[in-house]
Amino acid sequence: MNEVTSILSAIERGEPQAAERLLPLVYDELRKLAARKLARERPGQTLQATALVHEAYLQLVDAEGRRPWQGRGHFFAAAAEAMRRILIDSARRERRPKHGGDRHRVDLDDAGDAIAPQVADLLALDEALETLAAEDKDSADLVKLRYFAGLSLAEAAEALGLPARTAGRRWAYARAWLIEEMLGRPDSGK
Amino acid sequence: MSERSIFMEALGFDDPREREAHILRACGGDERLRARVEALLRRHQSDDVLALDRVPDVDLSVTADLPPAAEHPGTVIGPYKLLEQIGEGGMGIVYMAEQVQPIRRKVALKIIKPGMDTKQVIARFEAERQALAIMDHPNIARVFDAGPTESGRPYFVMELVRGIPITDYCDREQLSIPGRLGLFVLVCQAVQHAHQKGIIHRDLKPSNVLVTLHDGVPVPKVIDFGIAKATGQQLTEKTLFTGFAQFVGTPLYMSPEQAEMSGLDIDTRSDIYSLGVLLYELLTGTTPFDRETFRKAAFDEIRRIIREQEPPKPSTRLSTLGATIAAVSGNRGSDPRRLTHSVRGELDWVVMKCLEKDRTRRYETASGLAADVRRHLHDEPVEACPPSATYRLRKLARKHRAAMVTLAGFAAVILIAAIVSTLLAIRATTAERLASQRLTESEKARRQAEAVSRRLVDIFRRPDPSLDGRQVKVVDLLDQAARDLDAEFPGASKIKGELLHTLGETYDGLGLYDRSAELLTKARCPCGRRRSAPTTPTPSRA
Numbered sequence: 218m219n220e221v222t223s224i225l226s227a228i229e230r231g232e233p234q235a236a237e238r239l240l241p242l243v244y245d246e247l248r249k250l251a252a253r254k255l256a257r258e259r260p261g262q263t264l265q266a267t268a269l270v271h272e273a274y275l276q277l278v279d280a281e282g283r284r285p286w287q288g289r290g291h292f293f294a295a296a297a298e299a300m301r302r303i304l305i306d307s308a309r310r311e312r313r314p315k316h317g318g319d320r321h322r323v324d325l326d327d328a329g330d331a332i333a334p335q336v337a338d339l340l341a342l343d344e345a346l347e348t349l350a351a352e353d354k355d356s357a358d359l360v361k362l363r364y365f366a367g368l369s370l371a372e373a374a375e376a377l378g379l380p381a382r383t384a385g386r387r388w389a390y391a392r393a394w395l396i397e398e399m400l401g402r403p404d405s406g407k
Numbered sequence: 408m409s410e411r412s413i414f415m416e417a418l419g420f421d422d423p424r425e426r427e428a429h430i431l432r433a434c435g436g437d438e439r440l441r442a443r444v445e446a447l448l449r450r451h452q453s454d455d456v457l458a459l460d461r462v463p464d465v466d467l468s469v470t471a472d473l474p475p476a477a478e479h480p481g482t483v484i485g486p487y488k489l490l491e492q493i494g495e496g497g498m499g500i501v502y503m504a505e506q507v508q509p510i511r512r513k514v515a516l517k518i519i520k521p522g523m524d525t526k527q528v529i530a531r532f533e534a535e536r537q538a539l540a541i542m543d544h545p546n547i548a549r550v551f552d553a554g555p556t557e558s559g560r561p562y563f564v565m566e567l568v569r570g571i572p573i574t575d576y577c578d579r580e581q582l583s584i585p586g587r588l589g590l591f592v593l594v595c596q597a598v599q600h601a602h603q604k605g606i607i608h609r610d611l612k613p614s615n616v617l618v619t620l621h622d623g624v625p626v627p628k629v630i631d632f633g634i635a636k637a638t639g640q641q642l643t644e645k646t647l648f649t650g651f652a653q654f655v656g657t658p659l660y661m662s663p664e665q666a667e668m669s670g671l672d673i674d675t676r677s678d679i680y681s682l683g684v685l686l687y688e689l690l691t692g693t694t695p696f697d698r699e700t701f702r703k704a705a706f707d708e709i710r711r712i713i714r715e716q717e718p719p720k721p722s723t724r725l726s727t728l729g730a731t732i733a734a735v736s737g738n739r740g741s742d743p744r745r746l747t748h749s750v751r752g753e754l755d756w757v758v759m760k761c762l763e764k765d766r767t768r769r770y771e772t773a774s775g776l777a778a779d780v781r782r783h784l785h786d787e788p789v790e791a792c793p794p795s796a797t798y799r800l801r802k803l804a805r806k807h808r809a810a811m812v813t814l815a816g817f818a819a820v821i822l823i824a825a826i827v828s829t830l831l832a833i834r835a836t837t838a839e840r841l842a843s844q845r846l847t848e849s850e851k852a853r854r855q856a857e858a859v860s861r862r863l864v865d866i867f868r869r870p871d872p873s874l875d876g877r878q879v880k881v882v883d884l885l886d887q888a889a890r891d892l893d894a895e896f897p898g899a900s901k902i903k904g905e906l907l908h909t910l911g912e913t914y915d916g917l918g919l920y921d922r923s924a925e926l927l928t929k930a931r932c933p934c935g936r937r938r939s940a941p942t943t944p945t946p947s948r949a
Contacts, residue, residue: 231707241520267462304463339463353411360459367462386415392459393414393450400455 221277221292228291239291244299246273251303266304267367270296290376294358297366304365305343345398349391356391363388408433413444418451484556487516487564499532503567514551518562529561536563538606538632546597548630568628570619574688577618578738580625584749587689587739588780590618590627595682595777597629602675602773608632609673611681612660613688658701658709659694660684663764666713675773676766682776683761683769690721690750692735693728695762714764721758722751726924747920753783756791889926 221242227235250272254264270293278292350357355377362373374384413433420426426448434441450456480502482489487504493515494501504516519532539550553563570576573594577587594616601608608615608629615631658666662680665673687695695718701709718724725732725747736746757779763769770776770791779789889910911926 265462265464356411364459364462383415386418387411389418389451389456390411390414390447392456393447395459396455397447397450400450 225278225289225291239295240298243273243277243292243295244302246277247296247299247303250276265367266300266365270300270366290378293362293366293368293372293376297361297364300365301343301361304339341399342395345395348398349394353391353394356387356394359384359387360391360395410440410443410447413440414447414451417444417448484516484518484562485552485554487514489516499562504564506564513567515548515565515567516562517565518556519560532561532563535632536561538601539563539565541604542601542606544597544600546593546627546629547600548628565630566628568617568619568630570617570628572613573616573618573627573685574613576625577689578692581738581740583740584690584746584754585784588784590625591682591686591689592777592780594627594629594685595773595780597627598678598682599773599777601629601632602678606632607673607675608678608681609665610660611678611685613685616685658713659696659698661713662766663714664766666710674766676769676771679761679769679773679776680766682773683758686761686780687718687721687724687758690754690758691724691728692731692738693724695719695724717764718762720755722747722755723927725750726920727928753789753791757783757789760791 221239224235224239224242228239247269250269251264254269273296274289274292278289346357346360349360359373359377362368362376363370368376370385370388371381373388374381377384379387413430416433417426417430420429430441430444434444480489480491484504486508487506489502489504490513491503492500493503499517499519501515501517504514506512506514519529536550536553539548540553543549548568549566551564551566553561555561571579573590576582577590580586582590598608598611610631611629616627616629618625618627620626660681662673662677665677684694687693696712696716700712704712719727725735725743728735732743732746736743739746741749757776761769761776770779775790779791782789889907907926907930911923911930914920914923914926
């Protein structure tokens with residue numbers, strides 16, 4: 218059994234601190250994969266987070282991609298966390314002072330017609346997510362799995378052990394909550 | 408109902424009027440709640456939320472610039488230059504580093520691992536640094552400095568302790584028991600200092616107690632308060648949230664209340680337990696619970712063992728070591744007989760008092776523990792003692808082991824007391840087994856035990872004309888009892904093991920060590936096949 222699968226077993230058995238061992242491993246693997254891809258692709262290339270995470274899964278857990286591993290939910294939770302860290306780190310580095318340094322409000326309405334496919338300020342999202350996690354950890358976990366690990370709704374539902382409809386509605390709630398948090402304070406009367 | 412559940416249920420209504428009615432009902436007059444749910448629903452229906460449906464792209468060029476998984480020798484952080492990695496824990500990596508300004512010296516630098524910088528972990532890291540900074544003791548590693556690296560990860564700088572684990576040091580130097588106890592007292596004092604500052608270590612073990620030499624004098628230093636917990640003191644502003652099912656500590660040295668993980672408040676007495684394990688190891692070269700057993704056992708089994716199983720006293724462990732006792736006593740500058748003799752008694756009690764499952768029965772303070780050890784070193788009576796009745800009886804028995812005693816004397820009391828307690832223990836186990844449906848087996852076992860005990864009691868009470876008025880040696884009574892046991896239980900059974908064990912302990916109390924060891928070993932394997940008896944020469948039965 219390779220290291221990651223044995224850690225996943227340990228998490229399943231309820232050994233705490235096992236989860237902590239998983240995170241650095243997954244983080245390193247994601248970085249390595251990204252670096253490898255960068256070496257092959259043209260400069261300026263981007264890659265969907267989903268693809269990286271799923272590839273990391275193949276590398277670390279299940280090379281043939283056929284075994285429905287019990288601890289998969291834990292893996293993706295760690296991958297989501299690691300990917301979040303990577304993205305936030307990148308965002309911090311490339312951040313130029315904009316929006317007057319006010320990270321709490323993102324005036325997406327002012328951005329013009331369509332909302333940018335990516336949330337303009339990933340850091341604002343991260344902050345909002347932290348706030349959500351403090352109030353409602355379940356919803357925050359769902360967001361992390363979907364947004365950072367790129368799991369489909371069905372995959373995320375399975376990972377969290379939720380029925381599909383519940384997952385769908387909770388996702389709707391979490392999305393609305395985050396955007397509401399980022400675009401306007403609840404008591405601002407917006 | 409919560410905002411979330413109202414929202415989620417509202418999604419089930421297609422008709423806007425029905426939905427509104429539902430919301431009104433569910434909010435029950437709470438206007439703020441209703442407004443909030445409405446606002447969230449409006450968001451949900453707008454295009455704003457689509458932004459989150461698109462998974463972000465990772466700009467590969469930026470990720471390549473990310474800090475590598477680990478710093479490496481040569482990296483410079485502030486006035487420190489990393490020289491080599493010397494350790495790694497769950498949260499951080501420790502490097503030996505060279506400080507250039509304001510003074511030139513070697514230090515230990517601990518950086519939080521990349522990918523580990525969640526608020527929780529950073530809070531714990533900060534807590535460790537603050538815990539160390541508060542303390543000021545020659546036997547605790549000092550903190551000099553702290554800061555963030557360029558990539559924003561926290562680090563702190565400590566006194567570099569160039570030493571080896573205390574157990575290894577003592578073995579290497581073949582330190583005698585008094586020598587080891589001397590070092591142990593210093594460790595207790597360090598722990599006492601931490602406790603007085605409101606810090607519980609929670610992970611005391613040999614690798615966290617290093618011995619270094621200052622001018623040829625060995626100095627133990629306690630390190631790695633990494634999972635230390637503050638008592639009553641606000642160590643950091645961020646919440647110290649250790650998360651669910653915290654398994655802080657290393658199983659072999661973990662106290663029963665830590666193993667329970669019930670959220671019961673861990674206090675300083677948990678460290679006392681770990682100190683007891685350390686002392687046990689210094690004396691016997693083994694931990695109270697078998698390392699091998701723990702390695703193979705499942706997580707829950709380990710926890711159960713720590714909470715429920717009684718470890719053998721150090722002297723008992725020594726007498727059942729078999730062949731390895733030669734090496735163990737050699738490492739203590741002694742021989743098997745002298746070693747067992749010096750450990751037996753007071754040191755046993757001191758250790759077992761630390762290892763009590765019930766923490767109210769342990770030493771209250773590390774300095775209390777140190778004081779008792781010092782008393783032992785100075786041939787003064789120690790405060791620790793085994794359960795009083797048995798202790799007093801054994802003390803008496805020891806004095807009179809060769810003396811002639813009358814049948815109605817205290818010897819009978821010892822034996823009967825021992826048998827009764829064994830029977831009670833057996834009854835407790837049978838009570839458990841009665842819960843399942845093996846009634847006949849447990850009944851049989853109980854009857855057997857009672858038969859044996861009756862037989863033994865008869866030896867004292869039965870008016871035997873040949874014995875009448877005669878005085879008999881206690882040892883003869885015990886020998887008879889041992890022979891009876893063999894006759895009554897020809898095969899092997901748990902009950903026989905228990906009774907053999909009791910007899911063994913009784914011999915032990917009389918100072919008849921080799922016979923005791925014989926019975927104790929047999930108790931573990933009551934199948935007739937003798938294990939090789941420990942090589943302890945018979946003390947003369949004067």
